[in-house]
Amino acid sequence: MKATICGALLALSTLPLLPTPASASRTLKISHQPIEGLVNEDGSIIHYDFLNQRFTEQEASEIDFRRRKRDLSGAGSKRSQRECRDTKQQSDKSGRHHSLIGGVLGGVGGLVGGVLGGVGHVVDGVKDGLTHYVENGWMHDHKFGIVIAKAENEAADNEFLVDVSFGTPGQTLQMVLDTGSPEAWVYSPVCCYGNNHSSFDPAQSLTYLNRTVVDGKAVPAPPGTPGQDFNVAYSSGSATRGYVGLDTFAFEKGKFRVDGLPLALATNLTGSRRGRQMDGLIGLATGSGTQVPGGWTTAFEAMSQRGMLDETYLTATLVKSDRKTGRNGGGQYVFGEVDKTLLKGDVTWSKVLSAFFWAGYVSKINIDGLVLAEGQGNATNPIRFLVDTGSATISMPPVMAKAANAQIYGSYKTDSKKVQLPWLVPCDTGLKKYEAKLPKGQRNKALEITFGTEAFSLPIEDYVFFPQYPVPASEAGGRENMCYSAIQEGLSSFTLLGLSWIKNHVVVFDQGGPSLSERRVGFGKRRDVKYDV
Template sequence: MAVVRAPLCFLLFVLVILYPLAIAFHLPHENPQGPAAHRGKFSNIARRSVTLDLKRNPNYNPNGPAEYARALRKWGAEVPQQLVHSLAAMGDPGGKTGEVDAESIKNDREYLSRVGFGTPLQWLNMDLDTGSADVWVYSTETQPEVAKYHTLWKMEESSTAKKVENGSWMITYGDGSAAWGNIYHDTVSLASITIPNATVESALSAAPPLAGDPDLDGIFGLSYGLPSLTTPPQQTLLSALLPHLESPLFTVDLHHHSSHKPSSYTFGTIPASHHTGHAPLHYTRLIPQAQYWQFAYRGIHVEGQEEWYINPLFNAIADTGTTLMLLSRPTAELYYGSVPGAWRNYTLGGIWTFPCSGYKLPDFEIGLVADIGGVEEAVIAVPGRYMNYSAFTDGTGTCMGGLQEWGYDEFGIFGDVFLKAVYAVFDVGAARIGFAQKVLEPEV
């Protein structure tokens, strides 16, 4: 990773110098899912905005090694063999092949999002995932060994369900695991918004890393411009949703270990009541030809250090479907170098761990690139307490960090560990993403 050491006060200067380059390489481009794609087609559709409050699973018990393996698989990175063997020894489906035995892992989905399918509506718990584009569910077609752990979509009980003849879909992950099945068109409901003839993918089966989460009934993809993985090609649900919205955007407001304030997604508007505090929204354009919510950032800083680390090539995907932050080894070493007693556990494939008590974790800060117009310093801080993802249950008093490394230098994944610290705006129409530092829950 090519980095430049710079004093903290130098960040603004660097952003100013780099800003013309950022604009040069982030020219506006028309989004095939944006307003222009629908101009004049849906003038008779009532446009509105809705908020989905996410119910937090009260039984949520994070499994750090399993989440790390899941994140690596999702993004096509190699899962270390030591981690695979350790998960298999723990009885986790992520370490197995073949059909899943979900009895071995329970309650590992933090947020439950209720989405309605069919006529009359059937309500399923979905993962609203900005890192994928397809909407797929477990159904009465799913193989019994997998289906018995999930609430199923019963297409035969929906008067509006129509099968796409000779249609199929398959999602394959980096380790070769997959889900696959048939394609239907049916009604999908997000609160008061009803989308007719939406593409719903019915799973015939799913490999253990996908099916091993009994709290989850399917994936609801919200990726920026990624096409669906269907044959023949089908319209993504996000594209079908846009004509129903007041504005072509949605917001994400996740909360850390919070029971008094629900996390939420809002579609079609930016609610003033949800944008707490006085921190402004900082927008940055997506990279050219983006399919994911992928944007550039320019620097990182660890609380207590005098210097920023600047790299004009830094970029990351904001992914609600990944729990952790995945960044380069030098970045992880930079952060955990400031944590006394931190070490890489090679028994678990090199996971970064540290003593659970005796030291306050430092904040992790990211320097954002401005969108258009005047350049100002934009820094988002992830509190140190958010960087402690989970504690091991082996009695050693060891914890696992929410920032973990992978094999890409400049490219990273900003998952829920980051998103819980911000109010995020996913602006489809303007091809940009916005973040605001929000008022966070007090440490308990």
């Protein structure tokens, strides 16, 4: 999700920032549409993951993020499969690339952050507001069915990583947990960027088996049979190709094992991921959303269905990085309970109304007096939402994104094809001294989203995405010190809540018990976040 910003700022005269129109008190009425309608005309499911990739000129016209039809032919894949089985680990683990810019940026898809940490019932230990370890008073007993996955965030809130090990003995990789897609994949030894990413070598795992499909059912492949083809296209235009196997996923430094899960080994990638730290992705949307023949069971579904969790919850409590450096963020994912380490008050629940995604309806979206969406809804201003830990920004229907950015003082939409995302805002947005100098009546107000009767807000400072890296003035209409807005244009049918929203709240995903029948999403306010309303 990182963006390559090329060239120094040109010595152009600073143009005055365009004042934002005063807030208007108006409401846009809208009507319900089934979320199951989030499919392409050919019946394929729109794949919302992968943090918005930098748009090329060709991709710029495809900002609606619709999923491309997948090619499951897998031409040439058997050769790649043999190479992956027979080639030893090629990665240079010491050469992991930590660049904050370059590759993919902003919006649709995936989070697997940090070390899947301890098992937690509190005794007396909290450090920096987050779960501490056993030597400081936390109990660790997997019989409780609670697993804590510590997240690493050293990429300016662009990528939260979790250590997960695969196979026997375990091979540990840095993964993104993605609630916007179901499939899990890792780099294979023959794939891509071996000098700065680690990979999984199936030849070194005693428990690895290739997976094949017989009469429509996924089964372990007989010895010598290659794994079935894997070809997944993402909304950004990137794609992952390879083959599918079965193996063990292990969390919390190998202590919590989930056996026999499908795992794709990537032999080819399109779209630049060289600058990203991730070694793969673990999908946490519903397995029913896959188009891989034979189906897919996610790690979260398996934990829930097998009774491995105390409660069928996954809580994301992600901590934003330092605004100046883009480093020292983190947080955690907790499987098995509502994580209360930073929770302020109660969790507000919203019923999931999609068979494929963590998606439902909001009651209202507004900025001060401007109501972007409310009530029954319509096709232009829908009140449907989708929560995606694999997306960096908040993506709204174009009409709503335009109206929302118009409420941010000095916002500007660039038509340059050299930038990742079109909507820009002043990099100082949300800083006290900057806000104090704005004209009265035009000072920024917080975005609010109401679930049921409870309103949640986005801090004004988080209207800015990647504040450490201003867009060159030459690409911002001559305006200096402009950065990406956290609110961008997406599909016209719903609002996608990515990391810009998630990092400011406690977000709980509930499978509804082992039967996975009553799914819901919960939102809670944070003790460590300063809200502006």
